Amino acid sequence: MSKHHELFESIRKRTGMYFQEPTYSAVAAFVLGYDTAHEGGVLSGFKEWLVLQLGTGSNLTWTALVLHAAFPDEPSPQDAVVSSPATQRQAIESLFNLIAEFHETRANRDGLRKIFVSYDYWIKQQGLE
Template sequence: MTVQAIPVDLLLVNLKLKPSMFFLDGSFAQYVAFFSGFNVSSEATEIPLLEGFTEWITARTRSGYNLTWPALVLWSIWPEWNGSVSDWRKLDATSDKEAVRVLFKLLGAFKGVDPAAPGPTDTEGAP
């Protein structure tokens, strides 16, 4: 029996539109945990989802060389972000939605797919 990987665009659309299908509440903190765990498990199957993502965001923002990818996502929205992990777990509802929107936008651009299916995390504006 051969296991086939789910296409990245399908994974991103389903995660964005139906987070509860993956036992997530749709918050930035839970998406960070999911993608971090998914990346670790995908490295074992040689299909790393986030390989190079930190470097890609760093090159795109031209700063934040010492930050993790979740902090870089937030830093791309709010350049004054201090990079503290404890702070991004306490985002207010509006900021959390924006962080999720930008996370999916950046992941889609990084992977060359369009997870822009309309959903509850869409808001107007761009980073």
Template sequence: MFTTYIAGFDAGGGHTLLEGFREWLIVQVNGANNLVWEALVLMLAFPGETGLSSVRVDEERNAVAVGVLFDALERFLADRDGRPGGRNMIQAAYDQWLSQQSWMQP
């Protein structure tokens, strides 16, 4: 996948490109708060597959994952930067998701 390239691009730009992407993805997959964004993209690409070790990525599945990655990035950037208050809306959606988790209850 192109994850290393995108992560490098993000790092070279002061870590602003992907700001909020992980939180946006967590809301999209409705879980996996303990995973990095790369793993969350695989969950988005292959819903219902349990455990990342079971995600076999051959040439065909890699093409699917790459397509999902760029589609997710496009949707994320549109949500974050394409509307006023987008960053705050993404954070609010993530905060709401967090508040609904049983492990976040006192």
């Protein structure tokens, strides 16, 4: 995972070098494409982990869940992110912080399995199965 971590840290530090428009939308699209190019292996379990962290949002994509984590008090996080360059930066920082936390959790012994088992249990507790 270190090559992914190095790339994501480089993008975090020098977002403007990688993107003409350094927006959350552009960065999230890149991360999604990067994950797709790695056959979904980089972010496998990320959505489920985010749902467990937030305690809600099983019907949302990980891109939307990151915004809910970045702007927890906003009624519409998707609207909040576009309000200024500062909120764009906040969303980008949140994305990379969350990915780093997720990868730490996933790197633990049976980390990915534990995420999926916990998510399954959470879904059943919510009556969403």
